[in-house]
Amino acid sequence: MQNFDVVVVGAGPAGGQCARILAKAGWKVLLVEQHETFLANNFSSAASPIEILSDYDIPSQCVGSYWKNLEILSTNVSRRWESSQSLGAVFNFAKLREYLALQVKDNGSEVWMGCRYLKHYQQGTRTTVFLQRRKPNETIPVSTKILVDATGFARAVMYPSKKDRPSFLKGTGIEYLIQVDEETYQKYSQTLVFFLGYYWSPQGYSWIFPMDDRQLKVGSAIYNETHKIIKKTSPLKDYIKQIIDTCIQPKNYEIIDIHGSIIEYSKSLTIATIKTMLLPSEIQFLPLIFWEEKALGMGLKEPKLLVSILRLI
Ligand SMILES: Cc1cc2nc3c(=O)[nH]c(=O)nc-3n(C[C@H](O)[C@H](O)[C@H](O)COP(=O)(O)OP(=O)(O)OC[C@H]3O[C@@H](n4cnc5c(N)ncnc54)[C@H](O)[C@@H]3O)c2cc1C
Numbered sequence: 001m002q003n004f005d006v007v008v009v010g011a012g013p014a015g016g017q018c019a020r021i022l023a024k025a026g027w028k029v030l031l032v033e034q035h036e037t038f039l040a041n042n043f044s045s046a047a048s049p050i051e052i053l054s055d056y057d058i059p060s061q062c063v064g065s066y067w068k069n070l071e072i073l074s075t076n077v078s079r080r081w082e083s084s085q086s087l088g089a090v091f092n093f094a095k096l097r098e099y100l101a102l103q104v105k106d107n108g109s110e111v112w113m114g115c116r117y118l119k120h121y122q123q124g125t126r127t128t129v130f131l132q133r134r135k136p137n138e139t140i141p142v143s144t145k146i147l148v149d150a151t152g153f154a155r156a157v158m159y160p161s162k163k164d165r166p167s168f169l170k171g172t173g174i175e176y177l178i179q180v181d182e183e184t185y186q187k188y189s190q191t192l193v194f195f196l197g198y199y200w201s202p203q204g205y206s207w208i209f210p211m212d213d214r215q216l217k218v219g220s221a222i223y224n225e226t227h228k229i230i231k232k233t234s235p236l237k238d239y240i241k242q243i244i245d246t247c248i249q250p251k252n253y254e255i256i257d258i259h260g261s262i263i264e265y266s267k268s269l270t271i272a273t274i275k276t277m278l279l280p281s282e283i284q285f286l287p288l289i290f291w292e293e294k295a296l297g298m299g300l301k302e303p304k305l306l307v308s309i310l311r312l313i
């Protein structure tokens with residue numbers, strides 16, 4: 001059985017950065033991801049403030065575009081703020097995660113793709129983790145000192161049984177990646193646009209974020225709980241289509257990809273035990289910009305906490 005200092009389950013931004021920091025610090029790390037490639041769950045818009053690049057040492061190769069303007073459209077009012085310099089980045093989510101995983105390997109640790117966490121048990125000071133590899137289909141036990149749950153909303157390690165999971169704030173987000181004509185692209189190429197209010201996005205919000213190569217991310221998210229006033233909402237794709245048809249109005253466009261995910265957030269950070277840690281995106285649902293910032297930002301920050309705790313063990 002292979003031995004590791006740390007097994008990190010989930011190669012999202014939180015798990016990737018956690019594994020990267022630990023591998024750089026000289027720990028023998030295994031980063032495990034259930035999907036075969038980073039394109040398989042390329043679900044996030046991944047817009048962030050510019051500080052994330054320097055704070056977390058992320059190179060420009062992970063960036064899809066830079067934004068410097070911000071526009072908010074509500075049902076009746078719209079506002080625009082402009083800056084002369086870049087205020088943030090829209091990551092290429094697949095490239096960001098791929099880069100973090102490559103850094104893990106470059107620092108002498110391992111990344112196992114297409115490998116799903118099944119269960120673990122503790123024996124003295126070590127934990128045996130059972131992983132299921134898809135191709136070939138086999139169950140592999142590995143031994144580790146520390147097991148990290150970075151499975152995002154799945155919380156697969158912490159709460160193997162869904163009935164034990166605490167209640168979270170729940171939302172759903174869907175996004176279209178579209179390629180538009182050059183003239184339309186130039187209108188949006190450096191701007192984050194958010195849509196609020198009943199007309200655009202009842203019970204949630206929608207957005208247009210720029211990417212490279214004449215591509216725009218057009219998405220919509222909805223808070224899944226019952227609303228006091230709004231009794232009926234349309235499928236998210238209808239709000240996205242409305243934004244494309246009535247706001248962007250491209251001369252022509254092609255849908256490159258449709259992706260999305262459930263979004264679940266707890267209200268406070270949970271560290272259940274010192275040996276099994278949860279690295280969630282502990283964020284508030286609103287305000288918007290902090291939500292965007294904290295989503296990736298928190299994922300990237302928590303490993304610093306882990307490194308400090310590891311030093312104590
Ligand atoms: C449509 C949409 C748009 C978004 N836009 C933004 C944005 O603009 N800015 C922003 O900051 N945030 C945004 N977010 C939120 C952001 O994507 C998440 O906060 C972030 O991905 C969380 O990172 P994470 O590493 O904690 O979890 P995740 O990114 O969910 O990563 C968890 C990983 O664990 C893997 N995994 C799960 N279970 C297992 C298992 N049993 N075995 C092995 N692997 C497993 C999953 O496959 C996944 O790769 C958006 C989310 C959505 C859905």
